[in-house]
Amino acid sequence: MAKAAAFVALGFGSVAHAAGIRLEDDRGTTLELQAPARRIVSLMPSLTETVCALDACDRLVGIDRHANWPVSVKGLPQVGGVDDANIERIVALKPDLVLLRPRSRAAEPLERLGIKVLALDAKTHADMRRVMETVARATGRPGAGEAFWRRLDAGLDAAKARVPAGWQGRRVYFEVHGGMAAASESSFIGETLARLGLGNAVPGTLGPFPKMSPEFVVRANPDVLMVSALGEISAMASRPGWSAMSAIQRGRVCSFASARFDLMMRPGPRLDEAADAIVGCLASLGAPKP
DSSP: OHHHHHHHHTTTTOOOSSOSEEEEOTTSOEEEESSOOOSEEESSHHHHHHHHHTTOGGGEEEEOTTOOOSGGGGGSOBOOOSSSOOHHHHHHTOOSEEEEOTTOTTHHHHHHTTOOEEEOOOOSHHHHHHHHHHHHHHTTOTTHHHHHHHHHHHHHHHHHHTSOGGGTTOEEEEEEGGGTEEOOTTSHHHHHHHHTTOEESSOGGGOSSOBOOHHHHHHHOOSEEEEETTSOHHHHHTSTTGGGSHHHHTTOEEEEOHHHHHHHTSOSTTHHHHHHHHHHHHHHHOSOOO
16 A cells, blocks of 8 residues: 555556536546546446447456456456455556446545546446446446447347247246345346346345345245356256245256346346346247246
8 A cells, every 4th residue: 555655656546627527427526637537547347338338448458357248347456346456456557437336345445546546337327328328427338338338238138028928927036146136126227127028036125135035935936047058957956845836846947157147237238148148048848837
């Protein structure tokens, strides 16, 4: 930290006196940039993907350890994660903007060093739309985020049109966090399912990603289970009461490979790909029987 402070003392990260671009982040903090951000460090994979989707990938100079798309970002310096970002390493990259989530521990020390921080979080589709346009404005391309969202929105409509008729209205149980929780109606994943005309076995009143008991799922008796490929169907069947569920007995399980599951868990610019993955799996299961 001493080295970082010394670096800032030499003039890096000084507060802008001219308001070129004025933004408000998800902490309610107003940020002013003298010019579009040219050297960006991103501490969230979804924000990294958003920067690249807006044709500003070449402005990234550092990423968190989990960012892996597009492939080109893998060659960038890694600066830790949400809770253990390496402040000195970030400062050494000379960013004019750091993107992170509102609860990141890195925000306060970076701001004390005079580094511009933009805290953004997307929990819903509306949030994603807003975040895309905010990042677009930060990079000097106002309107690009809105344009990208319109393409995503059209992609969701196209995916809905491909959902097999027999699956419309059927109830999904989308498992996350290694089986400890699920995506409810109020999560961005739940919103995607709803856009596709699918039901959700987990009500939104429980919160976006509530912890679930095996007994709740048995009572809900969803028509299809959607899980990470890291979980085995045989192991799921060994959970209390699960072997009696029709989804297990009939093999109505959508199991997504790790990379595909990652993109489905990220509230970012590949939302249409996530929808395509859901539709593709339902199609592969064939028409559901009553």
